[in-house]
Amino acid sequence: MNYISIPTPAKTIKIGFPPELDQKIRTSVFSGLIENSPAPGDCNIHYQIMQPNDKYYLYRNCRLTHRNRNNHKIIYALEWQIVNDFLNAYKNCIKFHAAALSYINKGTLFIGHSGTGKTSLSLVLMKNGWHLLSDEFGILEADSLSIQPFPRNIIIKPHHPIDSARKEKFLNTVYQTDKKRLEIHYFPPAEFGTLRNKPALLKQIYYIKNTSSPNYSIKKLQQYEALSLLLNHLQNPEILKTTLFDFTTSIFNDIHHFELYLPNPFTLTENQQAKLSKQLAGVF
Incomplete structure (x- = not known):
């Protein structure tokens, strides 16, 4: 049996599968977290992949959820279900469609729609010394404004x-x-650099927009400019029904907000990538 755990909130998922899928499972899903023994925490979810005939069958707590002859598609289904299980575990956190990284313990959210280059930017920044918390979901604890790690595979x-x-x-x-x-x-994220498996205090937010220019540019935002962008990218706005004023007050207190106009990061030269990394980190 194998186990995947997140530390805060403590949550462990148990996974069983045929031996021939071992390597594929270990290089998929949350490869940075998978262990052979359980960590302390709530372990009330059990996935099992079985192959009684020419098909693979995926069960969640003994209930069949998927069947397919292609083991990659079964693992893909497993991965997405575990993603949702872990996202649901962060009941009291604010969630954004964002990449989250840290540099010298300073947490940064890069918020943007699909196709704006969050993953590409994450790979470039990891190459330049940043640590990855997540390249898909920005999970923010509202009271402490700390970014929670969510090291799903890239x-x-x-x-x-x-x-x-x-x-x-x-x-x-x-x-x-x-x-x-x-x-x-x-x-696995470790293929590209260093993971951070503990929370990082949020210090800045960049809202990514694509540009056809070969150069990137950064614009510091005023509070009224950033507020609508921030709220438009919330994935669970219902969580702020009673605390919106407190949250918007704290998220602009010592948290800097910028608009980042970004071409494909891979079209930048290595010198430009290094310069971008330093500017985003506030290191000059």
């Missing part, structure tokens, strides 16, 4: 400049969008 899409030979080492599946099918690969 999803590499065709536009990411990763060698094919390197991609083939890791789980791949097909992601269906409204317009096309994309082959994606799950990479």
Whole structure:
């Protein structure tokens, strides 16, 4: 049996699967967290993958959720269910569609819609000494304004400049969008740099916007400019029904807000990437 745990709130998920899936499971899902023994915490979710015939069957607490002949698709389904289980564990946290990283213990959220370059930016920043908390979900504890780690594996899409030979080492599946099918690969975050598995105090937020310019630019925002951007990217606004005033007061107290106009980060030279990293960290 294998276990995946998050420390705060303490939550452990138990996973069982056929031996031939061991390596694929370990290089997918939350590879930075998977262990052979349980950590202390609530362990009331049990996933089991079985193969009684030519199909794989995925069960959650003894209830069948998926069946497929393709083991990659079964692992993809497992991954998304675990993501939702862990997201639901953060009941009292504010959630954004964001990448979250830290530099010298200073936490930063990079908030943006799909396709704005959050994953690409994360890879560039990790190469320049930043530590990854999450590249998909920004989870913020409202009272302390600390970013919670959510070290899900990094999803590499065709536009990411990763060698094919390197991609083939890791789980791949097909992601269906409204317009096309994309082959994606799950990479353990440690392949690109350092993970941070403990909370980081939020110090700044960047709202990412794409630009056709070959250069990036950064604009400091006033409170009235940042407020609408912040609220528009909330994934669970209902949590602030009774505390909106307190939250908006604290999120602008010593927290700096910027707009980041970003081309594809991989089109920047290494010197430009290093300069961007320093500017985003406030290190000059």
